[in-house]
Amino acid sequence: MIMHSPPMISSLINALPKAELHIHVEGTLEPELILEFAKKNKVQIPYNSVEEIKKAYRFKNLEDFLNLYYSGLRVLKDEDDFYTLTMNYLERANENNIRHVELSFDPQAHTRRGVKFEDVIEGIHSALKDGKKKYGISWLLILSILRDLSVEDAMQTLSKAEEYKDIIGAIGLDSSEFGNPPSKFKKVFEKAKTLGFHRVAHAGEEGPPSYIHEAIELGVERIDHGIRAIEDEKLMQELGKMRIAFTLCPLSNLKLNVVKSLENYPLREFSKAGIMVTINSDDPPYFGGYINKNYEEVAKALDLKPEEIIEIAKNSIIASFAPERRKREILRKINKVEKNYLDNT
Ligand code: HPA
Ligand code: ZN
Numbered sequence: 001m002i003m004h005s006p007p008m009i010s011s012l013i014n015a016l017p018k019a020e021l022h023i024h025v026e027g028t029l030e031p032e033l034i035l036e037f038a039k040k041n042k043v044q045i046p047y048n049s050v051e052e053i054k055k056a057y058r059f060k061n062l063e064d065f066l067n068l069y070y071s072g073l074r075v076l077k078d079e080d081d082f083y084t085l086t087m088n089y090l091e092r093a094n095e096n097n098i099r100h101v102e103l104s105f106d107p108q109a110h111t112r113r114g115v116k117f118e119d120v121i122e123g124i125h126s127a128l129k130d131g132k133k134k135y136g137i138s139w140l141l142i143l144s145i146l147r148d149l150s151v152e153d154a155m156q157t158l159s160k161a162e163e164y165k166d167i168i169g170a171i172g173l174d175s176s177e178f179g180n181p182p183s184k185f186k187k188v189f190e191k192a193k194t195l196g197f198h199r200v201a202h203a204g205e206e207g208p209p210s211y212i213h214e215a216i217e218l219g220v221e222r223i224d225h226g227i228r229a230i231e232d233e234k235l236m237q238e239l240g241k242m243r244i245a246f247t248l249c250p251l252s253n254l255k256l257n258v259v260k261s262l263e264n265y266p267l268r269e270f271s272k273a274g275i276m277v278t279i280n281s282d283d284p285p286y287f288g289g290y291i292n293k294n295y296e297e298v299a300k301a302l303d304l305k306p307e308e309i310i311e312i313a314k315n316s317i318i319a320s321f322a323p324e325r326r327k328r329e330i331l332r333k334i335n336k337v338e339k340n341y342l343d344n345t
């Protein structure tokens with residue numbers, strides 16, 4: 001039937017206003033920018049061309065990817081670099097019709113190599129403010145704690161977040177999962193709650209379902225990835241009852257061999273259990289696509305119906321930490337697209 005043809009699905013995905021809730025600003029570093037910053041900042045890199053960089057983007061697992069990710073972000077040195085990086089993402093976000101973004105950044109990955117916290121956050125913040133003016137994209141900044149570093153380091157980083165409470169809206173948890181369960185950061189997340197931050201955590205990407213359970217115990221309000229919940233029926237039911245949101249990143253999961261193919265991607269199973277599923281891009285140049293591409297590839301593999309795609313876009317707004325007024329504003333726009341689509345098919 002013509003109604004579900006790929007071009008029509010693509011144009012629906014593009015027409016839908018969306019929120020992106022799982023995106024690492026350092027993971028938006030395009031190969032072109034790596035070369036440009038390396039030259040400008042005189043940082044030695046093992047590549048001479050965009051092609052060489054792209055060729056290196058083959059990963060066996062999360063660890064493999066993280067090695068390249070941390071190596072790539074060494075080219076970022078000053079406030080201007082963080083501004084340019086963030087602006088570059090916002091331009092693409094706008095092209096993908098993202099109306100609200102909750103952007104993660106990894107300050108410890110910069111402070112540990114001598115870059116000032118202030119330069120990182122000022123650069124990102126200036127770009128977010130300009131992006132709001134230029135594209136109308138509302139935003140919230142997520143300071144992500146590197147879970148493979150110590151709790152003391154995390155606590156110091158949280159003190160920095162406190163200084164920037166007017167800019168940072170949430171605390172997250174990312175990096176190498178195995179051996180670094182959420183419970184390691186109980187103290188950090190308790191303090192983050194007391195300070196009034198929203199809380200999210202990567203869990204069940206490579207780590208076992210028990211890590212998702214631990215993340216819930218930490219009091220997080222969303223789970224980043226959560227994909228391995230599919231292995232634990234009881235956990236799925238609990239999560240569904242809570243109506244917790246998962247920020248799924250299909251192309252990331254595929255590239256890091258977390259799933260074998262998208263044909264078996266458990267999005268419908270999560271949704272049926274009551275989990276609020278959202279689709280996001282994680283680290284787009286590394287994984288082969290921005291948000292619309294992630295929607296498209298899943299829609300194609302699972303033959304998602306237009307109603308299901310619209311539901312996922314709505315979930316992204318509902319599960320965001322945007323003010324209620326802003327949520328209603330974007331949801332109204334989605335309703336218009338929905339009506340338009342139904343009238344024309
Ligand atoms: N997982 C964990 N840590 C990360 C990721 C990811 O996909 N991207 C950037 N840091
Ligand atoms: Zn991530």
